Amino acid sequence: MTDQQLVKPLPISGFPEWVPEVRLVEQHWIDAIRRKFERYGFCSIETPSVEALEVLTAKGETSKEVYTLRRLQADSDDDSDARLGLHFDLTVPFARYVAAHLNDLVFPFKRYQIQRVWRGERPQEGRFREFTQCDIDVINPEKVPLQFDAELPRIVHEILTELKLPAWSLYLNNRKILQGFYEGLGIDDPIEAIRIADKMDKIGADGVGQLLSTRLGLSDDQVSACLDLARVNGGDSSIVDTIGKLGVKSDLLSEGLDELAFVLDSLSDLPEGAVRADMSIARGLDYYTGTVYEAKFLDWPAYGSICAGGRYENLAGSFTKRSLPGVGISIGLTRIFAKLLTEGLLETGPSCPTDVLVVLPSEERRADATATAATLRDRGLNVELYHQADKVGKQIRYASRKGIPYVWFPPFDDGKPHEVKDLGSGEQVEADPTTWRRH
Amino acid sequence: MTDQQLVKPLPISGFPEWVPEVRLVEQHWIDAIRRKFERYGFCSIETPSVEALEVLTAKGETSKEVYTLRRLQADSDDDSDARLGLHFDLTVPFARYVAAHLNDLVFPFKRYQIQRVWRGERPQEGRFREFTQCDIDVINPEKVPLQFDAELPRIVHEILTELKLPAWSLYLNNRKILQGFYEGLGIDDPIEAIRIADKMDKIGADGVGQLLSTRLGLSDDQVSACLDLARVNGGDSSIVDTIGKLGVKSDLLSEGLDELAFVLDSLSDLPEGAVRADMSIARGLDYYTGTVYEAKFLDWPAYGSICAGGRYENLAGSFTKRSLPGVGISIGLTRIFAKLLTEGLLETGPSCPTDVLVVLPSEERRADATATAATLRDRGLNVELYHQADKVGKQIRYASRKGIPYVWFPPFDDGKPHEVKDLGSGEQVEADPTTWRRH
Known part of the structure; x- marks a missing residue:
């Protein structure tokens, strides 16, 4: 065209x-x-x-x-x-x-x-x-x-x-x-x-x-x-x-x-x-x-x-x-x-309803990341699974630009724990997708 | 016209x-x-x-x-x-x-x-x-x-x-x-x-x-x-x-x-x-x-x-x-x-989002009934206050026709308790507007 x-x-x-x-x-x-x-x-x-x-x-x-x-x-x-x-x-x-x-x-x-x-x-x-x-x-x-x-x-x-x-x-x-x-x-x-x-x-x-x-x-x-x-x-x-x-x-x-x-x-x-x-x-x-x-x-x-x-x-x-x-x-x-x-009096926040972005560690770990996202969704959270195994920094940047408050890291290797990062405070802690709650 | x-x-x-x-x-x-x-x-x-x-x-x-x-x-x-x-x-x-x-x-x-x-x-x-x-x-x-x-x-x-x-x-x-x-x-x-x-x-x-x-x-x-x-x-x-x-x-x-x-x-x-x-x-x-x-x-x-x-x-x-x-x-x-x-496959229910109809016992008790409705609303319930001091039967019929599940009776005389009627079961019990929950 x-x-x-x-x-x-x-x-x-x-x-x-x-x-x-x-x-x-x-x-x-x-x-x-x-x-x-x-x-x-x-x-x-x-x-x-x-x-x-x-x-x-x-x-x-x-x-x-x-x-x-x-x-x-x-x-x-x-x-x-x-x-x-x-x-x-x-x-x-x-x-x-x-x-x-x-x-x-x-x-x-x-x-x-x-x-x-x-x-x-x-x-x-x-x-x-x-x-x-x-x-x-x-x-x-x-x-x-x-x-x-x-x-x-x-x-x-x-x-x-x-x-x-x-x-x-x-x-x-x-x-x-x-x-x-x-x-x-x-x-x-x-x-x-x-x-x-x-x-x-x-x-x-x-x-x-x-x-x-x-x-x-x-x-x-x-x-x-x-x-x-x-x-x-x-x-x-x-x-x-x-x-x-x-x-x-x-x-x-x-x-x-x-x-x-x-x-x-x-x-x-x-x-x-x-x-x-x-x-x-x-x-x-x-x-x-x-x-x-x-x-x-x-x-x-x-x-x-x-x-x-x-x-x-x-x-x-x-x-x-x-x-x-x-x-x-x-x-x-x-x-x-x-x-x-x-008048500039409207306070805007995030550009999406997402609570948590689940990081995709690698294509090999896609099934695990998908399951983590599903677990969090079943518990009433709005969750996006990042769409490709980009560098972690790029995935976090996506969350940050959309105003997503939490980034979730499923295990990058077998036997490692899940972690979640609060993008507001910068704090990152171990977490269990079956029990974690957002503040 | x-x-x-x-x-x-x-x-x-x-x-x-x-x-x-x-x-x-x-x-x-x-x-x-x-x-x-x-x-x-x-x-x-x-x-x-x-x-x-x-x-x-x-x-x-x-x-x-x-x-x-x-x-x-x-x-x-x-x-x-x-x-x-x-x-x-x-x-x-x-x-x-x-x-x-x-x-x-x-x-x-x-x-x-x-x-x-x-x-x-x-x-x-x-x-x-x-x-x-x-x-x-x-x-x-x-x-x-x-x-x-x-x-x-x-x-x-x-x-x-x-x-x-x-x-x-x-x-x-x-x-x-x-x-x-x-x-x-x-x-x-x-x-x-x-x-x-x-x-x-x-x-x-x-x-x-x-x-x-x-x-x-x-x-x-x-x-x-x-x-x-x-x-x-x-x-x-x-x-x-x-x-x-x-x-x-x-x-x-x-x-x-x-x-x-x-x-x-x-x-x-x-x-x-x-x-x-x-x-x-x-x-x-x-x-x-x-x-x-x-x-x-x-x-x-x-x-x-x-x-x-x-x-x-x-x-x-x-x-x-x-x-x-x-x-x-x-x-x-x-x-x-x-x-x-x-196809007649759509199951319909009530015609309004109301949880509770509060009965208006008499014009004299309007302030009390209004306060009861406000208390229930503050607790997250959808509440209508009946609009005039009609006979109780007429007030209940209004709730029933709209599919409202509960009718609330504020005290009709000083010192009497509140009561609530479940229109489904017909059961009517004493209740406190500050603590009552619908089933």
């Missing part, structure tokens, strides 16, 4: 891939996340990467980001695959899955889903065209107990803590508080007011105030009350009194405050600052109707949310007449992982 | 998805496969689902099965995404990955890759449009030691045994034997002869003989020698003598026989019949140059291979000038799994 025919093996922008030592860390992360989801009894589901376009666009809003499929060799008038698209999140496929398998599921149905999703967006920092999300949701006909509104942030808290992320906070709010407060203020279109309040991050309090006044025609007193509410935040349920003192009243507001107090009280054993109620968090999406969540890195406030979710009244309404409320939260694995990698 | 607007949540043909209790088994399978790959020191990599079309079609042959991507809202003259396609196997992406990261990898590079792949084919039994493959390959500049030709079928043997598949056999051959034998017979185009021999499955020995005679103009003696070779099979290296007795000689044949003998001798400790050399196995793909593998279910010979692979001289030749030979094998996870499901 000549040079001209070589295809450049370049990565495609927005489709990340990792070298083995980075992938190994990602794998540990995914294992830790999965383990924690299962610790709370959530079951795994996976859905196809592909959904019918009418499923993906049932809610209409994000259709512009969908990748559709087409067979390379399809006739130009054959669009049978063109009604298929890659899923852009795990919520829509989950809703479709629940509707499709209603009679096979036990409710409340608690599932986790760790899968790749695709969005045909322009790649930029924190935005990928293919990325992995880790979602948990609880869904139940008619009513989802409030216990889960507290359980989900606890799970996320435990995961982010275990992953040793740089400083972050998980913010909570309840849309009933915002809507109820706005209703209590006599605002005619509280939903539009929430949409405006959600811009706080981008346009600041002044900008929000101006929009409330010009778009919704609110009085100065109303605007100022809205901004007073947005400034309220705190780590425990005393925040309910603070809001009460703003003097606004409505049934919906009371309901929201009760719910928020329940969630905060349930989480009161967590370290201070880990979970904060913050009235400036609104989550723009219309389908949230109660508790909402959003986690961010404290040092990179502009980086976008690293976890997000909330409670919705009727998730699968596009697919079934059954009322299926739920509450869920999604961890943006790739977004978090890639940021730590970029 | 009215009836007319409902979107049917139907599955798409060729894109399988499983209910939770089936997914749980699939997850156990994937865990077992991964654990075994790691037991031999293979590292995980993942590549993007998407590759540039020129990468996917670098070898030309399977381009008709590729799904290309297009943004739903792309302008009709914007084909920037149309040069992207979903990968149709894990070998091409692996080759591109190795070429892209040559300087970051330690060789011999031993990787496993468990990912979904896509093919725009008409779905039929055993053929899916989205399915999961589990690949292991060893790649090394210039030369890959023969040890790995034996290690890969051993790993696959251990995996298929652990998964308790119905009767299967892993067939071995070496393309050098076929090519060397044909050369020794004086056949001008041995590669074409291999392609014809590969049709044995479909057209039988008579059909193969006829093609060899009409297409390649072989004499009756040559045809008969080819068919004699194809009939040779056996479980140990005595097969080498059998082939020797056919009286054909060439250097390449001797080399192939030596390699096959090495592999069979290395695997001689496996149970009889697990691995068989079979001279009728040719593997049509041109890039195989030595050992080839193919595993099949014995009871469903027409079902297609459930594992396949082999040795190739230069995998990444389309992407780099470096010579990178390798050897690899792929386990067709979805193909195997779906067949067992269809």
Whole structure:
């Protein structure tokens, strides 16, 4: 093959891939996340990467980001695959899955889903065209107990803590508080007011105030009350009194405050600052109707949310007449992982899962070395047998370059003992493959 | 939302998805496969689902099965995404990955890759449009030691045994034997002869003989020698003598026989019949140059291979000038799994990973029940706290329907002991959440 025919093996922008030592860390992360989801009894589901376009666009809003499929060799008038698209999140496929398998599921149905999703967006920092999300949701006909509104942030808290992320906070709010407060203020279109309040991050309090006044025609007193509410935040349920003192009243507001107090009280054993109620968090999406969540890195406030979710009244309404409320939260694995990698904060180790490299002393002693490797494997160790009878120094160098912690020397002559070398300490000692344990 | 607007949540043909209790088994399978790959020191990599079309079609042959991507809202003259396609196997992406990261990898590079792949084919039994493959390959500049030709079928043997598949056999051959034998017979185009021999499955020995005679103009003696070779099979290296007795000689044949003998001798400790050399196995793909593998279910010979692979001289030749030979094998996870499901041979159990359901005695005792659940979780158990203070019978029924083995009763009154019920045996005993262990 000549040079001209070589295809450049370049990565495609927005489709990340990792070298083995980075992938190994990602794998540990995914294992830790999965383990924690299962610790709370959530079951795994996976859905196809592909959904019918009418499923993906049932809610209409994000259709512009969908990748559709087409067979390379399809006739130009054959669009049978063109009604298929890659899923852009795990919520829509989950809703479709629940509707499709209603009679096979036990409710409340608690599932986790760790899968790749695709969005045909322009790649930029924190935005990928293919990325992995880790979602948990609880869904139940008619009513989802409030216990889960507290359980989900606890799970996320435990995961982010275990992953040793740089400083972050998980913010909570309840849309009933915002809507109820706005209703209590006599605002005619509280939903539009929430949409405006959600811009706080981008346009600041002044900008929000101006929009409330010009778009919704609110009085100065109303605007100022809205901004007073947005400034309220705190780590425990005393925040309910603070809001009460703003003097606004409505049934919906009371309901929201009760719910928020329940969630905060349930989480009161967590370290201070880990979970904060913050009235400036609104989550723009219309389908949230109660508790909402959003986690961010404290040092990179502009980086976008690293976890997000909330409670919705009727998730699968596009697919079934059954009322299926739920509450869920999604961890943006790739977004978090890639940021730590970029910032040089991801500690990588070995490039393989191997515990022990067994040295091959000579071709003549291959059977013995193979048996030694098998003995160690049977005892639950991850073991490589070096592939040829190279000089011992070269074999050790292979282990060292891959980050393998131990090198095992089967007898080089009959009657000699086994030895094992700890590449970390340099210590080499006699050992028995049937009883040896790594430190 | 009215009836007319409902979107049917139907599955798409060729894109399988499983209910939770089936997914749980699939997850156990994937865990077992991964654990075994790691037991031999293979590292995980993942590549993007998407590759540039020129990468996917670098070898030309399977381009008709590729799904290309297009943004739903792309302008009709914007084909920037149309040069992207979903990968149709894990070998091409692996080759591109190795070429892209040559300087970051330690060789011999031993990787496993468990990912979904896509093919725009008409779905039929055993053929899916989205399915999961589990690949292991060893790649090394210039030369890959023969040890790995034996290690890969051993790993696959251990995996298929652990998964308790119905009767299967892993067939071995070496393309050098076929090519060397044909050369020794004086056949001008041995590669074409291999392609014809590969049709044995479909057209039988008579059909193969006829093609060899009409297409390649072989004499009756040559045809008969080819068919004699194809009939040779056996479980140990005595097969080498059998082939020797056919009286054909060439250097390449001797080399192939030596390699096959090495592999069979290395695997001689496996149970009889697990691995068989079979001279009728040719593997049509041109890039195989030595050992080839193919595993099949014995009871469903027409079902297609459930594992396949082999040795190739230069995998990444389309992407780099470096010579990178390798050897690899792929386990067709979805193909195997779906067949067992269809045949009713897949034993399913619980629909969740939960070990213990903690009963919620009453809202007043919620804090106590929550603490009990936390204690059990801290000790490594997967625990659900029932979500509302329903009648105890209803709470137990929930556990029973999900296949949760234990129900935990925190004290219903102060001073009373904890109790735990084994739903399998029906036995209920006092227990301490800080010391209790499941059987």
